[in-house]
Amino acid sequence: MKLLVVGAGGREHALAWKLSRSPRVRRVYVAPGNGGTAREPGLANVPITDIDALGDFAAREGIAFTVVGPEAPLAAGIVDRFRARGLRIFGPTQRAAQLEASKHFAKSFMQRHGIPTAASETFSEPAAAHACVDRRGAPIVVKADGLAAGKGVVVATSLAQAHEAIDTMLTANRLGEAGARVVIEDFLQGEEASFIVLVDGHHVLALASSQDHKRLLDADRGPNTGGMGAVSPTPAVTSEIHARVLREIVRPTVDGMAADGTPYTGFLYAGLMIEPGGAVRTLEFNCRMGDPETQPILVRMKSDLVDVIEHALDGTLDRASIDWDRRTAVGVVLAAGGYPDAPRKGDEITGLPRAGAAFGDDCWVFHAGTVLERERLVTAGGRVLCVTALGESTQAAQGRAYRAAESIRFAGMQYRSDIGARAASAAATRD
Ligand SMILES: Nc1ncnc2c1ncn2[C@@H]1O[C@H](COP(=O)(O)OP(=O)(O)OP(=O)(O)O)[C@@H](O)[C@H]1O
Ligand SMILES: [Mg+2]
Numbered sequence: 001m002k003l004l005v006v007g008a009g010g011r012e013h014a015l016a017w018k019l020s021r022s023p024r025v026r027r028v029y030v031a032p033g034n035g036g037t038a039r040e041p042g043l044a045n046v047p048i049t050d051i052d053a054l055g056d057f058a059a060r061e062g063i064a065f066t067v068v069g070p071e072a073p074l075a076a077g078i079v080d081r082f083r084a085r086g087l088r089i090f091g092p093t094q095r096a097a098q099l100e101a102s103k104h105f106a107k108s109f110m111q112r113h114g115i116p117t118a119a120s121e122t123f124s125e126p127a128a129a130h131a132c133v134d135r136r137g138a139p140i141v142v143k144a145d146g147l148a149a150g151k152g153v154v155v156a157t158s159l160a161q162a163h164e165a166i167d168t169m170l171t172a173n174r175l176g177e178a179g180a181r182v183v184i185e186d187f188l189q190g191e192e193a194s195f196i197v198l199v200d201g202h203h204v205l206a207l208a209s210s211q212d213h214k215r216l217l218d219a220d221r222g223p224n225t226g227g228m229g230a231v232s233p234t235p236a237v238t239s240e241i242h243a244r245v246l247r248e249i250v251r252p253t254v255d256g257m258a259a260d261g262t263p264y265t266g267f268l269y270a271g272l273m274i275e276p277g278g279a280v281r282t283l284e285f286n287c288r289m290g291d292p293e294t295q296p297i298l299v300r301m302k303s304d305l306v307d308v309i310e311h312a313l314d315g316t317l318d319r320a321s322i323d324w325d326r327r328t329a330v331g332v333v334l335a336a337g338g339y340p341d342a343p344r345k346g347d348e349i350t351g352l353p354r355a356g357a358a359f360g361d362d363c364w365v366f367h368a369g370t371v372l373e374r375e376r377l378v379t380a381g382g383r384v385l386c387v388t389a390l391g392e393s394t395q396a397a398q399g400r401a402y403r404a405a406e407s408i409r410f411a412g413m414q415y416r417s418d419i420g421a422r423a424a425s426a427a428a429t430r431d
Helices: 010-020 035-039 051-061 071-075 078-084 103-112 126-136 159-171 239-259 294-300 305-314 394-406 421-430
Strands: 002-007 027-032 043-045 065-068 120-123 140-144 153-156 182-186 191-200 204-206 215-217 221-224 229-232 265-274 280-286 328-335 363-367 370-373 376-379 383-391
Touching (some): 010 035, 010 305, 010 363, 010 383, 035 363, 035 370, 051 078, 065 078, 065 305, 103 239, 126 140, 140 159, 153 159, 159 182, 204 239, 204 305, 229 294, 239 265, 294 363, 294 383, 383 394
Parallel strands (some): 002 065, 027 043
Antiparallel strands (some): 140 153, 191 204, 191 265, 215 221, 265 280, 363 383
């Protein structure tokens, strides 16, 4: 069969790579893809981003099903438009994707259905928002309602910072329509983790747990980024926490969406705050897999992802299961100089194999911001590559990933040297 993956990042390279390993798959098209998907055996890039043109392509090529990587096409209604033409596609409808596309929607949904999250209020009037901040005090969190590509959340440690965030979003309109409303919520403390499941409208199948590293610099310092690395599993999600998240967050969310007439299908990502006492709250929902969490999660998946997604499309996820490699996977993002504000582009990348993600035993390099210019690989975005490795321990996986990273070169390359360190120290404390 032939499949289509929509997107251009490291998440999509990993998804397409994993799907292509199924013996049932002849080719996976990636639209528009990147320099890595262009060179991966079994994959082919398609230079299309328009939704209706993608539908035409899927119909013409007899694509068995489409998987959508990023949130923007989901929020724009790609699933509704494919389904209207009878094309099989895995993702949420436009209305269901509001769980990510509108933080106000997500918060009122969670309040209505008793799903644990930080207490919050929503404002479009600056004066009322400023008054709320003064009333609640700092630290406090100010979030743009809409999609803001990771730039819409300010965790304010002082009142001045919170007021400034409100001015930026509501008064100066710096984030446009996405910042026309803000959610102001209580600051939560604890350990963050990513909990991603597949949903078929009713049944749920959990993927392995993971943890992202959002800050640019070691020891979680510096500005927020799209994600500088991830580890799977994370010791923060014990089997007890896992059960609790399914019972208190995921199950009521899936049931609530169905009850509200917007049944959820697709990957559902709950960003968790695991509080010191073991209580779990939802920081946010995303309506797709995480980037870079996808990369370490998928190198651990032993089952055929095609079979699992087919169950999800057929509404039979209760009959599916996933086998996981019990080892730890660490994914280290190699970013361009100047990232996240002004990443440099156009630098040649050396030290990679001629084709394919495989980079020695139990190590893979997934591409994000790369393009193939004739035979040369060149940087083309902020997050350039994600080196992902498996190991018997977090330290072993780190060692393998960082050895590979050191052999890759491009001008201005920057990466964190401590991806997985929290998981490693948690494991050490437990031993
Ligand atoms: N209530 C909160 N208390 C403490 N920290 C928070 C809170 N809400 C958000 N954060 C911090 O801000 C980060 C981003 O918040 P959130 O996940 O809501 O934004 P986002 O832009 O949708 O993120 P993503 O790019 O992962 O989708 C979180 O990962 C967390 O570190
Ligand atoms: Mg989000």
